[in-house]
Amino acid sequence: MKKVEAIIRPHLLESVKSALQEAGVVGMTVTEVKGFGRQKGQSETYRGTEYKVEFVPKLKVEVVVAEALVEAVVSTFLVSAKTGKFGDGKVFVSPLDDVIRIRTEERGESAI
Amino acid sequence: MKKVEAIIRPHLLESVKSALQEAGVVGMTVTEVKGFGRQKGQSETYRGTEYKVEFVPKLKVEVVVAEALVEAVVSTFLVSAKTGKFGDGKVFVSPLDDVIRIRTEERGESAI
Amino acid sequence: MKKVEAIIRPHLLESVKSALQEAGVVGMTVTEVKGFGRQKGQSETYRGTEYKVEFVPKLKVEVVVAEALVEAVVSTFLVSAKTGKFGDGKVFVSPLDDVIRIRTEERGESAI
Amino acid sequence: MRAFRAPATLRAYASFRALLALTAAALAAVASPDPLLAQDAATAEAIALLQRHADFVWTILAAVLVLLMQAGFSLIEVGMTRAKNAVNICMKNIMDLSMGSLAFWLVGFGIMFGPSGGWFGTGSFMLSDYATEQDPWLYAFWIFQTVFAATAATIVSGAVAERTKFSVYIMYSIFLTAIVYPVFGSWAWGSLYKGDGWLEGLGFIDFAGSTVVHSVGGWGALAGAMVVGPRLGRFTVEGKPRAMPGHNLVYVTLGMFILWFGWFGFNAGSTTAATVDIALIAVNTNLSAAAGALAAMITAWLFLKKPDATMTINGALAGLVGITAGCANVVPGAAILIGLAAGALVVFSVLFFDRRQIDDPVGAISVHGVCGAWGTLAAGLFNAGGVTLAIIGTQLLGIVAAFVWVFGTMFAFFKIVDATVGMRVSAEEEIAGLDVFEHGNEAYGPDTFSADVGGVTA
Amino acid sequence: MRAFRAPATLRAYASFRALLALTAAALAAVASPDPLLAQDAATAEAIALLQRHADFVWTILAAVLVLLMQAGFSLIEVGMTRAKNAVNICMKNIMDLSMGSLAFWLVGFGIMFGPSGGWFGTGSFMLSDYATEQDPWLYAFWIFQTVFAATAATIVSGAVAERTKFSVYIMYSIFLTAIVYPVFGSWAWGSLYKGDGWLEGLGFIDFAGSTVVHSVGGWGALAGAMVVGPRLGRFTVEGKPRAMPGHNLVYVTLGMFILWFGWFGFNAGSTTAATVDIALIAVNTNLSAAAGALAAMITAWLFLKKPDATMTINGALAGLVGITAGCANVVPGAAILIGLAAGALVVFSVLFFDRRQIDDPVGAISVHGVCGAWGTLAAGLFNAGGVTLAIIGTQLLGIVAAFVWVFGTMFAFFKIVDATVGMRVSAEEEIAGLDVFEHGNEAYGPDTFSADVGGVTA
Amino acid sequence: MRAFRAPATLRAYASFRALLALTAAALAAVASPDPLLAQDAATAEAIALLQRHADFVWTILAAVLVLLMQAGFSLIEVGMTRAKNAVNICMKNIMDLSMGSLAFWLVGFGIMFGPSGGWFGTGSFMLSDYATEQDPWLYAFWIFQTVFAATAATIVSGAVAERTKFSVYIMYSIFLTAIVYPVFGSWAWGSLYKGDGWLEGLGFIDFAGSTVVHSVGGWGALAGAMVVGPRLGRFTVEGKPRAMPGHNLVYVTLGMFILWFGWFGFNAGSTTAATVDIALIAVNTNLSAAAGALAAMITAWLFLKKPDATMTINGALAGLVGITAGCANVVPGAAILIGLAAGALVVFSVLFFDRRQIDDPVGAISVHGVCGAWGTLAAGLFNAGGVTLAIIGTQLLGIVAAFVWVFGTMFAFFKIVDATVGMRVSAEEEIAGLDVFEHGNEAYGPDTFSADVGGVTA
Ligand SMILES: Nc1ncnc2c1ncn2[C@@H]1O[C@H](COP(=O)(O)OP(=O)(O)O)[C@@H](O)[C@H]1O
Ligand SMILES: Nc1ncnc2c1ncn2[C@@H]1O[C@H](COP(=O)(O)OP(=O)(O)O)[C@@H](O)[C@H]1O
């Protein structure tokens, strides 16, 4: 099993979610995060003092999937989260030793 | 060392926290997340238009523990976070290369 | 590639961010979290009932870096996030299989 | 809209009725054997009419100030509870004013002010007297009394918040404004119109309603809180109280200022006449509120270690409730003492009910019930006209009568409702919040917290 | 400030003008062959002056209550939209009052109330009449009319929220308060001052402005919402509406109470005279609002499964808009019926415009446009003075005239603006929110949500 | 409460005092050799009494409007600062009104209005004059003056926000309302009652307090901000200002509307008499506020690239402060000019103090201090009665006197306090927020942001 984490643009959550569902993903966990990178935030002014909001609102979408599904999920992100502009985000794939479903205590892939 | 991550129901944080403490866990990090899975959110209406809140509020509890403690921590989650209904969540166990305590610069298990 | 995760004090974000930039880090993702550990939260009262806020506001800073940079990044955290008091936080280093930049579909280190 | 008046004809400024009066007199003056008297009569009539106009303006504006207090109560209740129940609390307050106005029009006013044998009125329903008597003052008096009834109703809302079914609350709201409040009101204030209450007959002093309005609301709140029981997790298994911080103390502060503002309509407006007396009443109201806030803050500082905001705010309200009965018959110095006592009292009262495991998220029982009783007693103790045992006795009698009648009827009402339809929401609903289950709404949309996480789909 | 007056000389209390009147009379009394008459004249003048003073106090206070309604509208609009556009909505409301006051001073008042041939006024601009006529009543009348104009303007703000350029909104706001509102106003109310409208000539009944103010705002909102189009994602590709919950229903509730409060100034204040009539108007206003809230809640409960908060709030406002035309000429029972109908009507109207894919985030078209029309008709149907076909006909004529004039001019205006400078912001800006792009501000600072994440740097 | 009056006896409507007057006269009429005169006297008395009643109603209602301004100030200050200090700011504002009312009752009023040799009053403390003079007008005058004192006090709160000890703030609040404000007040307004100020003696024009109230508060704010120093991180090491956005601009907007509303009580109420003059004052107040908002928005748009919300709001307040001195003696056109200038001025003033590294989170120094001075000068420049060098000289003298006295005493006060108990909280406390450390509270409960993370335990 792997954990596939993607940083995406908040307003694309809907399309990403549907795409993942079609790709067979049954569950995911989403976190509101602030991103720092090539995409620079809007510069704002407050009472005459200009300032850059350097941290851009992003969403982190975590999906735990069986080895077999990893590539499918990754490419799903590449399609559904892309605008082509700075700030589209990244996909991280990391190893996972085990998954347990609390409700049923199932372990491993069957727990996903 | 391993990182044990669990997605739980927000209102069970108290019981989970106490259970973990009893299991010998001295620290943890909690994040507010939104979960998508078998548990379906309440359907709400706004000015006559119905809609489903598909993302359910959850908490992610991260605990970094020594190899030896992993099973104990996992089963602690299985007990303290279970209601038996859809949406109890998952426990993820993943590898960790190193841990450093910023205050003391200790490394490895002693830093936990 | 590795993922370096650090739990830090919220008001130190600025200094940590600048330090990381100097260390050559081009991107990072920050999450608001609540921490539980040796540092005990302020005790507050509400209408005469005292209570401890056991979960302290923290920030989780995630940086994905090439193997080579890991040590540099870790020590950057040790410098820029330290106050020496309980609650400075931890740095976690974990393995990463792959990184993909959504915008360009680059993979691996070039995607960071 | 009334047409612009040209200044040339100053006379025209007097409203047409005044003109009628004058013309009538003019005619009379001609006819009358003694024009002097006729003219005097006409002038006196015109003068009386002017005073009447001033009374209407004052009373309507005072009623409007009291009406805004609904916003103050809503904000305080919403702010001192959790976000997941904010919509429900708002809806309860909206219904208190809406249902309350209609129920008081239909039934309440007649019971409170209709012809009565001392116990409750039996006529003057639905503003029917206007048809026969054609006196517009009925309307001014009615609107002023209506907003008072709505105020009594809304007091209970906060005490039973976060766990009571919306449908049950509506039933309660109708019951209180249609029956419970008017019946007691008829005992103390019935003779303001066509009633003749046994309590006022004894000389009971409650100028603006420390007991008639606030204690009535407060004891209803006590009954409700006792029957519905505390919120989940409010007390530990050993019965120790656990803090459940409100979710927005800025709302609470704004609510307090709005109440302080509206209270001038409540107290000074109770003259329902444009007289010089309103000045003393306003001074007393302000000084007592100020003293209440100060005393509560100091009490909290001494006994709870810090100057707690919600206690201080409760203190200001305690001072306002405390001076309501005696605002017209005590001197400013006494108003300060009344406020100081109320401010200290409310803090201990809140702690007392906490210890008795009666869960009142906003302190309504202490502020309105307890301090309403104190204020009624104080109106006797500090009576500028002098104090006698008889006066104190009557005040105590009124206080007790209010408790017995209101707590009795409301406790029975809530028990019956609870036994039949059930007063409390399910644990699942209470945990998730009443907003979603009862109203299908959320007070704070997704993006209060960020971009559209949990974004909505058709 | 005026100096404190010593009570010894009660007379001195009468304002000096009153004194002048009396002295003048005293002198006259001496000179005059018949002191009786002279004295009568002096007394009558003094009495008229007192009434005049009461009229000023009432009218100014009423105007102030109406002015506060701007806060109510702001809160309702902000609360029913998303956080990322809150600053923009606040700024629009601030400008409605600011630009509106100045535009109405410069142009609007003259067009609405200046000497006219029935279609629009052509004089009395910039309060110029004061120089010649020296009548301070002009100021009282002007401030009251000004806050009405600002109210009409602010209605549109919510309907076009979250997608309209700020610069375009300012143009609209000036256009409406300077031209569109005053022209129609001159038809119905011109003769209140120096105008002489064709519609009022036919006996059109609209005491406080169900049509003159609310429908005018509502139909302007309809035109704006149609031209600017729905918010991104508000309707699915198949045209099914998608929910876009407002971000703070507590603001919406507070806004409603503030409007309810201010509406007494709006309706009862429209007497612009301290008379006994204000009582009936106040009673009708309150009962209709209460009935509207109740009817909307029940309608929502029956047809939308739950007692929806924003529908209930729209219902209260619908009741208020509905009674505005007839508040002075219907009986309380009728006011309740008018409110009930308005409350039910507004729910279906909101659903109707949703289905027609006209995106009105706050329901302004339904509340002000539709219920304004209903209220105007109802003022005829329930006219206490009796109803005739002629009356109904005139009411309908007025309703249609308002729609044709306002929708026509505003639709053209928005189309032209859209074709030239463009009415709508870019998709990117709409997604990110207007606050950052249009104002460079954010309504809610970073640490509303935590410590300084996204902390700011110079 | 006053009993309902039956319409049959119209006369009865006149308050009993009026009745006394009439009866007295009736008797006199019988006795007197010349009934005509006696009757004239009685009528005149009754008329004077009616005017007196109107004066009471107007003055009390105006005082109540001013009192609500406390809510406006609280909202603006809370909204323009960070969430972690919201409770502290609310508490400071509550104490300004509470302590202020009590301190002004105890000491302030006597110093400001008691018998004085020109520099400060020495009598009339604790409303003691009532005992001897029995004139209820004292109460009306007192409540109106009290809310003015509380307003002056609350101005400083925002300027020293987010870093000042609560205990120190309370000391300051008492000092200002008991000594600093009253002393200057006695110079300019003392003769309104029993005082006799040297400044008013020279013909200083400040009708409603641009200097007496607003500059006094503003210069106190300057002293406080200078002594306490800027918030941590407000300026870079090189001294460049860094943005510290307020956490809720919706609160700020609501606060502005509430102030705009209350300001009519502040300015028009300063007649403390029901006269026709209130209309011009209301018109000037509204036009100047509107012009101020517009000018500030345009200035920001031109010089800061975007129509900044908080600058626009400061502009509206600047217009209000600016017209306060001259509201009764300038024509509407002048009011617009005064507002336009104030609106532009406030923007540059805010930037100026920023550059001087004086940290004023809400712009109180610029709005109240600087624009208060401008308004006082403008009251001379645009004086409808004509302007002379002497007038301008006196106005400038008053402006300077206010600055010297207030800034001098307050700077010394804050320095002494700072040297002894210390004025500023610890860096740790400042970073964590004053709410938790000073009050043990948090403004926004955990679940504003989610379910009960950081859930509370006994
Ligand atoms: N090295 C990194 N470690 C962790 N997160 C990163 C890293 N680089 C980028 N990110 C995340 O990805 C988001 C998008 O990256 P950015 O450089 O702005 O655009 P792009 O991915 O298109 O090059 C950032 O906002 C941040 O949240
Ligand atoms: N494949 C997954 N990857 C990441 N998170 C998941 C995954 N499946 C479920 N979750 C998380 O677990 C939570 C509970 O899962 P759900 O399917 O609703 O109930 P249950 O775990 O009882 O089957 C979800 O809300 C989501 O946050």
Ligand SMILES: Nc1ncnc2c1ncn2[C@@H]1O[C@H](COP(=O)(O)OP(=O)(O)O)[C@@H](O)[C@H]1O
């Ligand atoms: N075992 C752990 N697993 C996950 N997070 C931890 C763990 N221990 C500590 N933390 C995080 O580190 C933060 C600081 O730890 P704490 O023990 O309070 O101070 P210190 O790190 O200085 O010893 C905690 O608030 C928590 O967020």
